[in-house]
Amino acid sequence: MSVLAENKPIRRRNPDERLDAEAWVDAALTELGAAGIDGVRVEVLSKRLSVTKGSFYWHFKDRDALLVAMLNLWRRRATLALIERLESGHASAEERLRRLLKLPLLGQRSASAADLELSIRLWGRRDERAQAALVEVDELRLRYIGRLLQELGLSQDEAAARATLSYCYMRVAPTLIPSGALSMMKACEDVLLRGEQRVA
DSSP states (O other), X not given: OOOOOOSOXXXXXXXXXXXXXXXXXXXXXXXXXXXXXXXXXXXXXXHHHTSOHHHHHHHOSSHHHHXXXXXXXXXXXXXXXXXXXXXXXXXXXXXXXXXXXXXXGSHHHHHXXXXXXXXXXXXXXXXXXXXXXXXXXXXXXXXXHHHHHHHTTOOHHHHHHHHHHHHHHHHHHHHHSOTTOHHHHHHHHHHHHHOOOOOO
16 A cells, blocks of 8 residues: 555645535545545544544434535546546547557656555445445446547457456556666557567
8 A cells, every 4th residue: 555645634724615526535535545545534634634523423313414515526537537538639549549558657746546446345345335346346347448449440359358468567567667667668559569579
C-alpha cells in the first residue's frame, strides 16, 4: 500500500463551506487506497476533513451507505469516465490502446489508482458488493480493449484473448517495469497489439 494518506487533514478553501457527499466519498477512497477497507471509518474521515461526524450523517445514513457510494463512484471513474476521455478527440484505435496500456505505469496518480484498485480487490474477497463492482469493471474494460483490438483487424476470438493478456499486463506491469523504461513499455505494447517481437 502507498503512504499517500499520512493522516494529514485535507485543507479546504473555505472551512465554513459545507462538504458535499462527493468530498466524503473522495476522502474515503483515498483512505481505502492507503489503509484498506478497515481504515475507512467515519472518525478517521472527519478528522482528515476537519469536520465533525455530524457532517457525515447529513449526507449518509451510515457507514454502509458510504461504502455503496464509494463503489459507485469508483466504478464510474474507473470505466465510463476513462473510456469517455480516451474516446474524445480523433485518436486511432492503436493510439487509444497505447494510452490505455501506459496508464498504470505513469505518475503518482497512476500509483494511487493502483493502490486503490488493489484495496478494492482485497475488499472484494469478503464483500459481495465490492466483488460485483469488480466483475462489472473487469468486464467493461475487457470489452472495451477487445473492441479496440477488433478495430485493428483482429478476429473476435483473437481480440478477446489479446484483451485478456493486455489487461493482465496492465495489472502486473507496474510491479515489474520501472516508470522510466519507455523502450520496454513500447516493446510490450508492440507484442500485445500486433504480436511483434523486437530484438534490441
